[in-house]
Amino acid sequence: MGLWDKxxxxxxxxTEPYNAEPPPGALAGHLTPLDTFYSRNHGPVPRIDPARWRLRVDGLVERMLELSLDELRRRFSEHQVVATLxxxxxxxxxxxxxxxxxxxxPWGPAAVSTARWTGVRLAEVLAGAGLRDGAAHIAFTGGDLTVSTTPAQPFGGSVPVAKALSGEVLLAWGINxxxxxxxxxxxxxxxxxGWIGARSVKWLQRVTARAEVSDNHFHAEYSILPPDAHPRGTGIVLGPLALHCAILRPGAGSRLPAGPTEVSGYALAGDDRTVTRVDVSRDHGRTWVQAELDPPENPWTWQHWRTTLTLPAGEAELLARAWDSTAAVQPESAATVWNPRGYANNSWARVYFTCHP
Incomplete structure (x- = not known):
């Protein structure tokens, strides 16, 4: 077993900060085992004493709260949600x-994982604090100090109140x-x-009701800039995930026998949308085969897909594209969505490999 039981x-x-993804083929199951779950960090993993830890709920609230983990469990109902990050x-x-x-x-296609999360609804905790008029955003502050800001600051970000009050948003203490x-x-x-993983702040220390979005460096850092913009600028701040799919098998660079070949992957629509169709092409997009698509457990989970194609000997390229419940389809080329920070690549999935006779 590797670092952090991976x-x-x-x-x-x-390795510091620890950022790692599993081999794509390991993501074939609906729930991702803990040793396979991807890790994205901006600083060292903090060591927190659970007995001394407290969650502070403050800002535009009627009653500031300071809660231990035991108090959270006693005061609020336990809930579970299956969600893909x-x-x-x-x-x-x-x-x-x-x-x-x-x-x-340089993330590949496996910086994504799905789990059954256990905790309390953020909406119920906010109700316990009593949101005041003017509270439009809920900000989160983590317990990790980042290594890329001067001075170092905890990781954080915010979501609009409407999302925070949605029943699927949890303060979670359990996984699978x-x-x-x-x-x-x-x-x-x-x-x-349904939102980018950066908004699911880890090692949570503070929940703050605000009139404006979070002023944490990483809230605006996760934004899409125009292709010619300076990488330190501010662009379209990211929230809901973009429609996306990836090919898990065959793996990139693999060598397979020619003939019938199973092709499989996952697709994810983001927010409260679902994937309605996945197409796969073996001839550079001239023709497409519609893949078999698993139904979603809920709007916030990935959907796996599969099909079988007969492939000739030689170099092979496979393409995949997804459609969602609004009839949106992925853009064709990485050139279309390239941006200076490299976020939200939802262009067609492409895998190159070799088939031998």
């Missing part, structure tokens, strides 16, 4: 292949029936289903 074949992009930089490597993005983690481990945000983290 499988030995994780693709480790950085995806790093905003998932599939950044495909953008880098088009044009370099210096200083960013187990206590949340330190590497994934213990003793408490936010889970914001």
């Amino acid at each position: 499988r030995d074949d994780m693709l480790v992009h950085q 995806q790093c905003a930089g998932n599939r950044r490597a495909d953008l880098m292949a088009f044009r370099d993005i210096p200083g960013q983690v 029936g187990r206590p949340l481990p330190a590497a994934h945000g213990a003793p408490l983290r936010v889970v914001v289903p």
Whole structure:
């Protein structure tokens, strides 16, 4: 078992802070095992004493709260939600292949994972504090100090009140029936289903009701800039996930026998949308085959898909594209969505491999 109890074949992009994704083929199951769950960090994993830890709820509230984990469990009802978390930089490597993005983690297609989360609804905690008039955003502050800001600051961000009050948003202490481990945000983290993973702040210390969006560096950092903009600028701040799919099998660079070949992957619509169709092409997009698509457990989970194609011997390229419940379809090219930070690559999935006779 590797660092932070992860499988030995994780693709480790950085060791400090620890940033790693599993091999794509390991994501075939509906729920992702803890040793396979991707890790995205901006600083060292903090060591927090659960007995001394307290959650502070403040800002534009009638009653400031300071709650231990036991008090959270006693005062509020326990709930579970199955939700997929995806790093905003998932599939950044495909953008880098088009044009370099210096200083960013070259994520492949596996910076995404799904779990059954256990905790309390954020809406119920906010009701306990009593939101005041003018509270339009709920900000989260983590317990990790980032290594890329001067001075160092905890990781944070915010979501609009309407999302915060949605029943699926949890303050979670459990994952897949187990206590949340330190590497994934213990003793408490936010889970914001359907939104970029950066809004699901780990090692949660503070929940603040505000009139304006979070002033934390990383709230605006997760934004899409125009292609010619300076990387330190501010663009379209990211929230709901973009429609996306990836090919998990065959793996990139693999060598397979020619003939019938099973092709499989996942698709994710984001926010409260669902995926309605996935198409796969073996001839550079001239013709498409509609894949078999699993129904969603809820609007916030990925959907796996599969089909079988007969492939000739030689170099092979497979394409995949998804459609969602609004009839939106993924853009064709990484060139279309390239941006200086490499976020939200939702262009067609592409995998190159070889078939031998």
